[in-house]
Amino acid sequence: MHRGPLRAGEWVRLVDGKGRKHNFCLEPGKRFFSNRGHLDHDELIGREEGFTVTSSAGGEYLVFRPLLSEFVVSMPRGAAVVYPKDAAQIVAMVDIFPGAHVVEAGVGSGALTCSLLRAVGPHGRVSSYERREEFADVARRNVSQFFGVAEGESHPAWRLTIGDLAEELPASGEKCDRIILDMLAPWDCLDAAADALRPGGIVCAYVATTTQMSRFVETVRVHGGFTEPTAWESLVRDWHVEGLAVRPGHKMIGHTAFLVTARRMAPGERAPRKTRRPAPGAYGPDYTGPRSADAADALPEE
Ligand SMILES: C[S@@+](CC[C@H](N)C(=O)[O-])C[C@H]1O[C@@H](n2cnc3c(N)ncnc32)[C@H](O)[C@@H]1O
Numbered sequence: 010m011h012r013g014p015l016r017a018g019e020w021v022r023l024v025d026g027k028g029r030k031h032n033f034c035l036e037p038g039k040r041f042f043s044n045r046g047h048l049d050h051d052e053l054i055g056r057e058e059g060f061t062v063t064s065s066a067g068g069e070y071l072v073f074r075p076l077l078s079e080f081v082v083s084m085p086r087g088a089a090v091v092y093p094k095d096a097a098q099i100v101a102m103v104d105i106f107p108g109a110h111v112v113e114a115g116v117g118s119g120a121l122t123c124s125l126l127r128a129v130g131p132h133g134r135v136s137s138y139e140r141r142e143e144f145a146d147v148a149r150r151n152v153s154q155f156f157g158v159a160e161g162e163s164h165p166a167w168r169l170t171i172g173d174l175a176e177e178l179p180a181s182g183e184k185c186d187r188i189i190l191d192m193l194a195p196w197d198c199l200d201a202a203a204d205a206l207r208p209g210g211i212v213c214a215y216v217a218t219t220t221q222m223s224r225f226v227e228t229v230r231v232h233g234g235f236t237e238p239t240a241w242e243s244l245v246r247d248w249h250v251e252g253l254a255v256r257p258g259h260k261m262i263g264h265t266a267f268l269v270t271a272r273r274m275a276p277g278e279r280a281p282r283k284t285r286r287p288a289p290g291a292y293g294p295d296y297t298g299p300r301s302a303d304a305a306d307a308l309p310e311e
Pocket residue numbers: 088089090091114115116117118119120121122138139140141144172173174175191192193194198
């Protein structure tokens with residue numbers, strides 16, 4: 010997969026002179042149409058990627074296989090996907106290693122699943138949980154398309170379970186090294202995640218809003234079986250580089266989501282309590298979220 014002559018059934022990515030992108034699946038006898046005429050798929054099948062073709066009306070197109078980061082933003086979607094810049098953060102900062110056993114929920118459109126499957130390699134395992142059958146179908150098709158899995162078969166390192174992670178993961182009895190929660194209410198899955206994670210394992214939540222981030226962080230603190238959580242976001246800025254005109258690009262993805270991680274302590278062990286007291290008012294009368302022992306100590310004396 011992903012090298013050698015282009016084959017029928019694979020996706021290609023055509024980019025025109027204005028940078029417009031067209032992604033499609035190669036099918037013998039089919040035609041690609043654009044505002045610059047048409048191109049026969051048969052002209053592309055069998056050629057080594059990295060060439061330029063000219064359409065019937067003189068449009069020039071650069072032809073490559075899409076990279077994973079390009080595939081996930083153009084593939085069919087059931088739910089919002091983890092963006093490539095965040096998938097890269099997850100693979101690096103959640104330390105997804107070859108041979109790891111990773112649990113994720115929900116699978117959504119399967120974008121993060123593809124990054125995880127690549128990172129764990131042939132000796133690892135990705136167990137995905139998804140509540141909605143129709144999203145799971147989209148994810149199955151996307152994963153199969155990206156990895157070139159034959160019809161009726163599934164990726165050998167992937168297991169997909171339909172159901173709520175909070176119920177299905179404990180029922181499965183599986184133990185894992187990493188858990189990624191990309192869903193509206195990751196705090197509902199924290200107990201199940203804690204029971205399944207091996208000591209030293211990492212839980213990671215990918216959440217879109219500050220209120221979700223706050224609730225997840227505080228729930229991890231209240232649980233007590235994890236290290237102090239780390240929360241962050243990543244901002245990526247393109248640069249325009251042309252002669253003396255070297256400046257940041259005009260367009261930028263402003264916000265995708267926040268990441269929160271924490272490491273699982275060994276059974277019965279607790280991380281040392283924080284030596285620094287919370288900021289004054291952080292857990293004042295207006296704060297109504299989960300409250301750990303440190304936060305309770307920060308309450309003003311009656
Ligand atoms: C934003 S999407 C996930 C996108 C996916 N990570 C990707 O990169 O394509 C969130 C998904 O989580 C699923 N979901 C929400 N809560 C869940 C739970 N407790 N267990 C399993 N799936 C859940 C939803 O049905 C939805 O498909």
